[in-house]
Amino acid sequence: MSGFTIFLALLRTIGILGLWLLAAAFLFLLLILFVPVRYRAEGSIDDREGGESFDPERVKKASRGELHISWLLHFLRIRISFPGAPAMSVRILFFRIPAGKKRQKEQKEHVGKTEKKGGHTRPDPGRLIELLGNDETKRAIHAILNKSGKLLRYLLPKKWKVGGSAGFGGPEGTGKFMEAEGLLFPLICGHVWVTPDFDRYRAELVFSAKGSIRLIRVLVTALLLIADRNVRRLIHTWKNL
Known part of the structure; x- marks a missing residue:
């Protein structure tokens, strides 16, 4: 040979x-683009005793929550739990990847870098008002809001519910809550079951949500915005303000 x-x-x-x-x-x-990333969130607020005034710290201590993210038949699994500093657990198949300490270190480094950065020059108000009044800017903002709104509706959970009881300090506060609940009824119908308490600030609630996201949808939305001539001009003009 x-x-x-x-x-x-x-x-x-x-x-x-x-x-x-x-x-x-x-x-x-x-696989990355078309296999959906599935997420599931669960949580509760167990402040059944409540108090005469609203105390954010008390509500925070009484709150619990978990977020589960999975991809490709649980090939990749991420679990985030709180309160306190969110604890993250990452698994690929049966192997656990440590993420907590590294993330905290990165957060500290990020805070240090942001503190070192000085103030940046603010855009001239006159030029900013002129830019916002431009027809091309209005068309660009309309395109951004339109496509971002569609993407947001896609990203929101397909199934979610909130149930339990809650009080807002008295008849007036609870009445305002019920009024807001009535205004939002078309959006929350079949999802929210909250029994009002007219005596004190208290909450005994459980909530859950689940949905899925395909990255191809996010990528297509981003490409459509980049391809929009008005959006590109707005970004270029904004950088030069």
Whole structure:
């Protein structure tokens, strides 16, 4: 067998291996974009005794919550629990990846960096008002709000509910809560069951929510905004203010 034949065989092997790697990378990209990321949140507020005045610290101590995120049939699992500093647990298959200490260190470094950064120049109010009154800016803002609103509705949980009892210090405060509940009835109907308490500030509530997100939807929305000429001009003008 000549050296040229061996060279061709080696090139063919490298080419086949490269195609396999390219196909695997493309498949992994499709999985990331199209396989939904599922999330589930659960929590409660157990402040049944309550008090005569609203105490945020008391409510915080009585609150518990967990957020579970999974992807690809639980290939990747993330669990975040609170109160206090949110505790995060990350698992890939059966392997646990430590995340807490590293995240706290990164947060401290981030705080240090933000403290070192000095104040930046503020945009001229006159130019800012002129920019906001521009027709192109109005069209850009309309496009951003329209597409962002659709994306937000997609990101919100498909199933959610809040139940229990709550008081807001007396008939007046609880009455305002019930008034707001009535105004939001078309949005919360079938999701919220809260029994009012007219005596004191108290809360005995449980809530849950679940939904799923496909990253392709987020990517498409971002690309549509970037492709919008008015949005690009707004970003460019804003940077130069």
